[in-house]
Amino acid sequence: MKWTVQKIISWSQDYLQGKGVENPRLDVELLLEEVLGISRIRLYTEWDRPLDEEELKKFKSLLKRRVQREPLAYILGRREFYSLGFKVNSAVLVPRPETEELVEFALDFLKEKKEEKIKILDLCTGSGCILISLLKNLPQSEGVGIDFLTEALAVAQENAAAHQVQDRTTWIEADLLQDWPAEILSQKFDLITANPPYIPESEWTQLQEEVQFFEPKSALISGPHGTDVYAAIFENLKNILASGALFIGEMGEEQSKILSSLAHEQLPDIKTSVLKDLSGKERFFLISNSPR
Ligand code: GLN
Numbered sequence: 001m002k003w004t005v006q007k008i009i010s011w012s013q014d015y016l017q018g019k020g021v022e023n024p025r026l027d028v029e030l031l032l033e034e035v036l037g038i039s040r041i042r043l044y045t046e047w048d049r050p051l052d053e054e055e056l057k058k059f060k061s062l063l064k065r066r067v068q069r070e071p072l073a074y075i076l077g078r079r080e081f082y083s084l085g086f087k088v089n090s091a092v093l094v095p096r097p098e099t100e101e102l103v104e105f106a107l108d109f110l111k112e113k114k115e116e117k118i119k120i121l122d123l124c125t126g127s128g129c130i131l132i133s134l135l136k137n138l139p140q141s142e143g144v145g146i147d148f149l150t151e152a153l154a155v156a157q158e159n160a161a162a163h164q165v166q167d168r169t170t171w172i173e174a175d176l177l178q179d180w181p182a183e184i185l186s187q188k189f190d191l192i193t194a195n196p197p198y199i200p201e202s203e204w205t206q207l208q209e210e211v212q213f214f215e216p217k218s219a220l221i222s223g224p225h226g227t228d229v230y231a232a233i234f235e236n237l238k239n240i241l242a243s244g245a246l247f248i249g250e251m252g253e254e255q256s257k258i259l260s261s262l263a264h265e266q267l268p269d270i271k272t273s274v275l276k277d278l279s280g281k282e283r284f285f286l287i288s289n290s291p292r
Helices: 005-018 024-036 040-045 053-067 072-076 097-109 129-137 150-162 201-206 209-214 228-240 256-266
Strands: 078-081 084-087 119-123 142-147 169-173 189-194 241-250 271-276 282-288
Touching: 005 024, 005 053, 024 040, 024 053, 024 072, 053 072, 072 078, 084 129, 084 150, 097 129, 097 189, 097 241, 097 282, 119 129, 129 142, 129 150, 129 169, 129 189, 142 150, 150 169, 189 228, 228 241, 228 256, 256 271, 256 282
Parallel strands: 119 142, 119 189, 142 169, 189 241
Antiparallel strands: 078 084, 241 282, 271 282
């Protein structure tokens, strides 16, 4: 049998579906787009195009990885976030759509200061997607990204270079649960962002296979309540939030109470608030250091 675009799409879709993969059609099309080097829309105009041996072999090897539940973003080596393309690999969390909302809220907070030189700190930066998206939209600003994985920082740096913001970024390797670097503690930031690990250890085995078997556990899990990294952040925040500054972090949908009490232990006079994501779940924890 000759494998045409049409045949391979319909066969692979059924195959992935049978294996319990969600959204199989989109994944198949994106893999085929990669193998054939043509856009998804052209798959439809080249419906009867046969695949040669080489293409078929490459497609099968990618499909096999997807069947084994490897996230599509790792197979392709990239993911779109806030309308920008980001390199990703297994050292970094795959950027999520909810996190784009964090960027949106942060930009909204800064909308009056768009042309000013804002100092941003992004904790647990991973691929650098939050910081780089912010800097792309705040042309005078500069930012520091922290992560404890050397391999993650290498990805973030590549992304910063690809988006031409490397001159406005500094990347620091540090474990937020240990000592915070003096060069951070001696500065004040106008905006501090974080998508720290926030899932409780006991929930690890309930996560989707894609997440559990492939994504870095250290980017997702943080102690028995999922709050260890947050506690370390709150401990240090008072030293580094500039007057009028905002902290915005992503959190689990049931964490607002525990985070509020942890935050108020460290910063008794501070104003905290919670924002929901587009699906209506409490998702973002905010601390504003507004002058009284
Ligand atoms: N900041 C990155 C993201 O939002 C990585 C977050 C993490 O590793 N916990 O995707």
